[in-house]
Amino acid sequence: MKWRGVPFLLILAGLSAAACSDDRPLAPSAELFALPSDAPADAAAPTGATRVLVTAIQIFTADGRLANPAALQGNAVNRFRAWIFCPRGLEGGFDYAIPAIGLSGSGDRLMPGYNSVSDGVFIPSSPGSYPFRFDVIREFVTVASKEITLVVRP
Amino acid sequence: MRTIDFVRGALVSLLSVVSLCCGGPTSPSGDASLVVNVVDESTTLPIVDPGFGITVKLTGPATYSQIVSGGTARFSSMVAGLYRLTTEYVYGYRQLDVISVMVDRPQTLRLSMLRVDDLGVTEVFVDGQGSIPKGGAIDVPAGGVTLTFRGRYQLVNYARPALLGFFADPFCDPFEYGTAGAFTDGPPNDTQWERSMARWIPCIGGPFDLRCVTATDSILVTLADPRARAGAGTVIMRRLQPWPISYRLAPDCCKYPL
Numbered sequence: 028m029k030w031r032g033v034p035f036l037l038i039l040a041g042l043s044a045a046a047c048s049d050d051r052p053l054a055p056s057a058e059l060f061a062l063p064s065d066a067p068a069d070a071a072a073p074t075g076a077t078r079v080l081v082t083a084i085q086i087f088t089a090d091g092r093l094a095n096p097a098a099l100q101g102n103a104v105n106r107f108r109a110w111i112f113c114p115r116g117l118e119g120g121f122d123y124a125i126p127a128i129g130l131s132g133s134g135d136r137l138m139p140g141y142n143s144v145s146d147g148v149f150i151p152s153s154p155g156s157y158p159f160r161f162d163v164i165r166e167f168v169t170v171a172s173k174e175i176t177l178v179v180r181p
Numbered sequence: 182m183r184t185i186d187f188v189r190g191a192l193v194s195l196l197s198v199v200s201l202c203c204g205g206p207t208s209p210s211g212d213a214s215l216v217v218n219v220v221d222e223s224t225t226l227p228i229v230d231p232g233f234g235i236t237v238k239l240t241g242p243a244t245y246s247q248i249v250s251g252g253t254a255r256f257s258s259m260v261a262g263l264y265r266l267t268t269e270y271v272y273g274y275r276q277l278d279v280i281s282v283m284v285d286r287p288q289t290l291r292l293s294m295l296r297v298d299d300l301g302v303t304e305v306f307v308d309g310q311g312s313i314p315k316g317g318a319i320d321v322p323a324g325g326v327t328l329t330f331r332g333r334y335q336l337v338n339y340a341r342p343a344l345l346g347f348f349a350d351p352f353c354d355p356f357e358y359g360t361a362g363a364f365t366d367g368p369p370n371d372t373q374w375e376r377s378m379a380r381w382i383p384c385i386g387g388p389f390d391l392r393c394v395t396a397t398d399s400i401l402v403t404l405a406d407p408r409a410r411a412g413a414g415t416v417i418m419r420r421l422q423p424w425p426i427s428y429r430l431a432p433d434c435c436k437y438p439l
Contacts (some may be wrong), residue, residue, distance in 0.1 A: 077278040116265075116279035167418045168275050168297050 032057040060140035072112035081173035083110040101179040102152035109161040115139040122164040154181040214263040217254040222293040227252025229277045239264040261285040272301025278281035300404040318427045325380035346405035347374040349395040382430045392409030393435040
């Protein structure tokens, strides 16, 4: 009867001690950055993001309308826009590459928060699926990447 | 009865101690310490090869630095506070995350690092003078020195070509004279490389504006695939590796041409 509370305390002490040895979550220099008004909702970086991320890729038709990457008209020159999140502390110059179309270039500078890169992309005439990967490169290292599939409809 | 009270009291005390260790906003900071487990991002395995030379640095209310040993860097008796965690390395891995961590109690965190195509210098050697450590000095006679760089490299993404090019140079100025002399490359094996430059002098510029320096901070290392792009070549990795060196120039040293 008098020992009734002891097992509970033993379990509680054990759990507390175990909690001490676990990996603790990092405390990133998290800041809330407003998603630009022209960015899609899925361009938002996850809460607590601590690295550069390519969060979304949009495809636009030649006349500036948002296109569905899964149903593109072939033999057209469209534009892409890649959204890049950069946490404070990682700002600076960068290069980018889109291996599938052999495109590469240098971006101005990643600023803390949301950045975007836009350029032309030729949509092949043959119906099918085409990978479209956007890489952010710093000092020869790909630090962020995102791939979508472009589908050219028959 | 007394025994029960003693056990109960001991457990309550233990809970209190454990709670203090785990800490809350009001925890004392006298036991602030941090263990950083460094792992490969793709395999999640600890990075235990000391050849990568990974060092974890903490910058905040105080500054700490520990070489990763057995995949772990341990910091004890720290001044409590918010620290920025950064890494240095000889080659092979990169830290992608910007990390701030509040250290006010004993705690552990896992640092994932990305394995990359890379090379790094592990030894600077001068004929007749031996190994030149970081912060060391090179005596430069009139005829220059035979300067050798030895290091390690790895290819994890780039398909290994038949021929690899290794370049190392204490400068980053493209018009330097010092590297214009003859050089030899050691035959690279799977992990090591070597490059020697004969009659090397720490000078930049040309015949009419030769400028010699008495100190450099870093070594510019380059790993290249010289036959890529139909022989035009491509750079796989190029970066500055911190390695301060000072130069004691002989009075008649560094005249053009050697």
